[in-house]
Amino acid sequence: MASLEVKDLSHSYIRGKSVLKEINFSLEAGEILSILGPSGCGKTTLLRIIAGLEKETSGSVNIDDHIISDHLHTVLTENRNIGLVVQERALFPHLTIINNVMFGIKETKSKKYEIAMRLLKLFKVDKYAYNFPNEISSGEQQRVAIARAMAPNPGILLMDEPFGTLDQSLTHQLRTETRKILKDNNTTAIIVSHDFDDAISMSDKVIVIDDGQIVQSGSAKDITHISPEKSLKLGSIISNS
Amino acid sequence: MNFSLWQISPVILFMIFIAPVTIVLFSLTGDYSENWLHLYNYVLMGYIKNSIYLVLGVSFTVCIVGVGTAWIITNYDFSFKNFFEWALILPLAVPPYILAYTFTGLFDTFGTANNLIREIFDLSRDFTFFPKVRNVPGAIIVFSFTLYPYVYLVSRMAFINQSRSIIEAGRTLGLNKFEVFYKLAVPMIRPAIIGGLMLVVMETISDFGAVDHFAISTFTTGIFRTWYGMYDIETAMQLASLLLLFAITLIIIERYSRRNASYSNAMSLYKPLSHEKLRGFKNFLAFLACFIPIFIGFILPVVELTYWALNYKLDFFNEKFISTAWNTFYLAIIAAFFCSVLAVLINFSIRYKSNNYLKFMSSFLTVGYAVPGLILAIGVMQMLTFIDKSFVSNIPNIVFTGSIFGLVLAYIIKSYALSNSTIDAGYQRINERIDDVARTLKTSGWSLLSQVHLPLLKTSFLTSMLLVVSEVIKELPATLILRPFNFDTLAVYTYIYAAEERMYDAAAPSIAIVMVGLIPIIILTRMIRRSRPASRY
Structure with missing residues (x-):
């Protein structure tokens, strides 16, 4: 598993209008980080920059002390x-x-199958192995999506609003299971969410972004025990989401 | 995948696509021969006058028929409405030149219709009941009843998107039903109508088969005569340039009107139009208004052709027919395959590189659709002659001029727009997040295209192939000019027999062309049904 460091990262789509401003944070191997914030605050952009789907305007992203x-x-x-x-x-x-889960695995066919089946079993969707995505429920599809992302054994797993479209009871069940699997596999993960409960219950660290800047960061425990004025500020950010 | 390949290939394609048209336009800067002076002094005004009459007459008729039937279908409930809704597109399967052949076969002095009238009423042989059709009004009828579906389709789509609230607002402001139609509904969809009308005008001015059969002098027949009669390719190209300039003006108007077409549905709350049930005489009138265009544009030619093929020439299914059909089929398949592959590669480049410059170039590649086949053929022929003389003259056994290559190239340039719009629509349906995820799964470039996009674009690819096949099979002037020696297609086969007035021999290939032309109609009908903003109504 890999460590991640984001240094002085800024991004703007239009010159002079920053979506992200001077973002700094780091993550140890095997840690889970939640990025919280209202819609449009720049958290998805941050995730896409880490994934390399967009290029930052300035700053850097390092994985395992290598500049990527x-x-x-x-x-x-x-x-x-x-x-x-x-x-x-x-x-x-x-x-x-x-086949979705096997897609990104670069191994022999039998090894691919073995890895994919193990993950499908882990996420309790192995009985649908030969179904097509449109034949299973949205909760099951989400499990498959996470299993597929974990299958090539990535250094870092990025999850953008992974439970956003699911109902509350399913979300609760899935985030408990997902955290357990991530921890058991010692997977470094970043979860972008606008849901406070997602962030607190799944992660070791939390950063809160508002208007492109980090306004709060710390361990999940710290975030739940913050001062009244900070709590008020955080509450207003989350309630805006 | 090499980064630059995805960007360079559209530029090369752009140059190949644009070269024939540029060559034709460039002829305007050359010397003008005596033939040009002759044309200018004696026949050019005739070409212009006939072309203008045709354009005005056809425009007026297709607007009445196309918009009128679209309004009736969208707003009223009457007998066989569900049938008419899709059947009104059927005349698109009949190229104007085939309707022209059947018209002369039916309405000439000794045509089927006049013979029938004489037999029924026991009249003398010199009596003709139906007026002559080999003239400008006859051509107007032929073009109008084969091309009105362009206007019908765009008007129908635009009327479907009109909200009931606007129509109801008009009624409460004191407009009667007819006033609502022409003061409110039609002006609101005017850009869409103009867009459809421009396509009709382009088809009219670029037609060769119908006007040639009716012996009407227009630009296309003039270009042909100058080339094959006077053997003066330069003057033919100069004449073609004038027609091309007119076509470019039409393209600009069509693109501009398409950009403005959105104001027809610029309402925030959409309520589908309600249908008024028609009864009695009104029901009959609506039925008749929809039946007549289908009767003239589809039923009449198909019945006549079938009658000719079955009752006169039973041995039409001979060796010649089979070899011609095979030529047509494999040419069409080759052109369709390359067209569709190019469309996939270009659209993939645009998506993969998120490049606006590529998008801009791609929009130019679709212009070939509006360039008359005759002009395109002249341009391709000149381009290949230049390549043969300059680059391959020393290589034995390689000559591009007069080869299948030129024909396929012309078909690809002419039909690329069809493939592009189909593949583009297919790509719109693939969520871009799928690409993001695939890239994190170490799949990019060719792998992304072959493992993810192509399987998802399978239906669009096949649709694109079918659309191009049916377009290529109908194409006449480009095939006439570019076909290799002694190489016939169904369209050429039909043309040659019709030119010799052997209408019965022309029947079987004509039916084959119409049948293949039905394929895009079926696809179009399915697309329209899927595209409705509200459920089926």
Whole structure:
């Protein structure tokens, strides 16, 4: 598993209008970080920059002390060893569940199958291995999406609003299971969410972004025990989401 | 995948696509021969006058028929409405030149219709009941009833998107039903109508088969005569340039009107239009208004052609027919395959590189659709002659001029727009997040295209192939000019027989062309049904 460091990272789509301003944080191998903030605050952009799907305007991203993106270097997305789970799940509709999970694994066919089946069992969707994505529920699709992202054994797993479209009871169950699996596999993960409960219950660290800046950061425990005025500020940010 | 390949290939394609048209336009800067002076002094005004009459007459008729039927279908419930809704597109399967052949076969002095009238009423052989059709009004009818579906389609789509609230607002402001139609509903969809109308005008001015059969002098027949009669390619190109300039003006108007077409549905709350049930005489009138265009544009030619093929020439399914059909089929498949592959590669480049410059270039690649086949053929022929003389003259057994290569190239340039719009629509349906996830799973470039996009674009690819096949099979002037020696397609086969007034021999290939032309109609109908903003109503 990999460590991550984001240094002085800024980004703007239009000159002079920053979406992210001087973002700094680091993550140890095996840690889970939640990025909290209202819609449009820049948290998804931050995730896309770490994944290499967008290029930062300034600053750098380091994985395991190697620069993967700064003003001189850019390692392509496909070479960053990063897994990505998106809210829309984006399962390949023409492939069966097992083939979706096997898609990114670079091993022999039997090994691929073995890894994929192990993950499907872990996420309790192995009975749908030969179904197509449109034949299973949205909760099951989300499990498959996470399993697929974990299958190539990525250094860092990025999850963008992974439970955003699911109902409350399913969300609760899935985040407990996902945290357990991530921890058991010692997976470094970043979860972007606008849900305070997602962030607190799943992660070791939390950063809160508002208007492109980090306004709060600390351990999940710290965030739940903050001063009244900070609590008020955080509450207003979260309630805006 | 090499980064630059995705960017360089559209530029090369752009140059190949644009070269024939540029060559034709460039002829305007060359010397003008005596033939040009002759044309200018004696026949050019005739070409212009006939073309203008045709354009005005066809525009007026297609607007009445296309917009009128679209309004009736969208707003009223009457007998066989569900049938008419899709059947009104059927005349698109009949190229104007085939309707022209059947018209002369039906309405000439000794045509089927006049013979029938004489037989029924026991009249003398010199009596003709139906007026002559080999004239400008006859051509106007032929073009109008084969091309009105362009206007019908765009008007129908635009009327579907109109909200009931606007129509109801008009009624409460004192407009009667007819006033609502022409003061409110039609002006609101005017850009859409103009867009459809421009396509009709382009098809009219670029037609060769129908006007040639009716012996009407227009630009296209003039270009042909100058080339094949006077053997003066330079003057033919100069004549073609004038027609091309007119076509470019139409393209600009069509693009501009398409950009403005959105104001027809610029309402925030959409309520589908309600249908008024028609009864009695009104029901009959609505039925008749929709039946007549289908009867003239589809039923009449198909029945006549079938009658000719079955009752007169039973041995039409001979060796010649089979070899011609095979030529047509494999040419169409080759062109369709390359067109669709190019469309996939270009659209993938645009998506993969998120490049606006590529998008801009791509929009130019679709212009070939509006360039008359005759002009395109002249341009391709000149381009290949230049390549043969300059680059391959020393290589034995390689000559591009007069080869299948030129024909396929012209078909690809002409039909690329069809493939592009189909593949583009297919790509719109693939969530871009799928690409993001695939890239994190170490799949990019060719792998992304072959493992993810292509399987998802399978239906769009096949649709694109079918659309191009049906377009290529109908194409006449480009095939006439560019076909290799002694190489016939169904369209050429039909043209040659019709030119010799052997209408019965022309029947079987004509039916084959119409049948293949039905394929895009079926696809179009399915697309329209899927695209409705509200459920089926």
